[in-house]
Amino acid sequence: MQKDELISLANEMCKELLSIVNEQKEVTREDVANYLQKSAQIIMKVSHEDMSSSGFAEALFHNAYKDIANKSLSSYANTNANIKKLTEMHEKTLLECSAQHIDLPLLTSKFDEIQSHMSDEVKKANEIITQLSTQVKTLEEKSNLDSLTKVFNRRALSSYLKNVCSNNELSYEFHMLIMDIDDFKNINDKCGHVAGDKVLIFIANILKKTLRDGDKVFRYGGEEFIIILNRIDDIHCKQITNRLLALVRGNKLIYKGEGLRVTMSIGTTKYVNGDTPDSLIARADKALYRAKTNGKDQMHTEMK
Incomplete structure (x- = not known):
């Protein structure tokens, strides 16, 4: 990382911190310390490619929605x-x-x-x-973030896969998971779209808390998520996938005093040299279809 990139990040972080302090009537040392701690966590999770992009430092700490x-x-x-x-x-x-x-x-x-x-x-x-x-x-x-779930969106996925597939050879393994919420339409029809949104946020939070910092979570569209597991072999990919299924299955979402039972089906595949974004997604989607048709709440794998 270049020195000017770090200077740009530090400047934007300080500008946002001063803005927050000026907006509040009372600010404690703990408030400032918490902000700096969260900022440090954000910076450590950002890739070098993102930091070197134009205007990224300003976008990272400036909340346009605010x-x-x-x-x-x-x-x-x-x-x-x-x-x-x-x-x-x-x-x-x-x-x-x-x-x-x-x-x-x-x-x-x-x-x-x-x-x-x-x-x-x-x-x-x-x-x-x-x-x-x-x-x-x-x-x-x-934005590269989905406004509802606060995970990466489809636009970010396209950019990420394009960058990965443009390399002739990767020096590490990575797996793709496509996750689809089972019977999501029934949840919307029975409980309303607000409940459906709560389910999407519920799933996204489980994924963010469970996966490693180097893994990527994207909302692909509707009730589908795509996960990229970096630097991992077939055995560990299967273990993580089954763990995600168990966590979703075992956690109840309470909505209006009632528990909603949510399960997911998952299709997995592994990147091979020569893959395009379309071929990679198509293979994972084929595995997802098998998981759905075989009874849902399970995983299947499709290899090239």
Whole structure:
């Protein structure tokens, strides 16, 4: 790693830390120490290739989603203040009417004015919501992280596999696992999509806590995850895969007071020289299909 890359990381980390300190009314030494500790953990998990990419240091410590959240809160505060003024106008109009004989044309005119102001405020709020939603979508498209599960997304997977498969020969073994949540549609249909999202987060957390730092977890799409196990042989790959199946099977997710039983099916394969991203995924997917058709909650392996 080059010295200027480390300097860039340190500068961005300090800028973000100062920003956090300035935003808080009270900050303790423990708060600063915790931030530095978490930052150190983040840096140690980042690959050299990522650190050398343009703008990576700034993106690593700068939370763009926080900026959008702040804009949302500011917009909400302005809209709320304007709605409060309109409510006061409404109350004043009613008081004036109760103190004298009702002037129907005047009353109608005032309520029309309030309604017009109210419509304008709602229109402005909707325009801001649309703008912020577009910004979030753009961030998600540019980001390498899945916004729901906080594991790597499909875009990151494509980049990673393209880089690996571009090498003529790898000096180490790596295995690919495709994991699919069993009967996920039934969970969504029975318990709702919020429960489905909880299940996806539940699975992602198990994977992140169980796997080694050098392994990669990607959300491939829908209820599917892809795992890359680096520098590992066939026996240990099978052991890890069976352990993941047991952990998912043995942990209950509690949703609205009820336990959800979740299982997964897994297809595995091993990279061989000459593989393309498509051939590697197709082989793992074939193994996954066998796991599904043979009863689910199990693993199968497909070798070239």
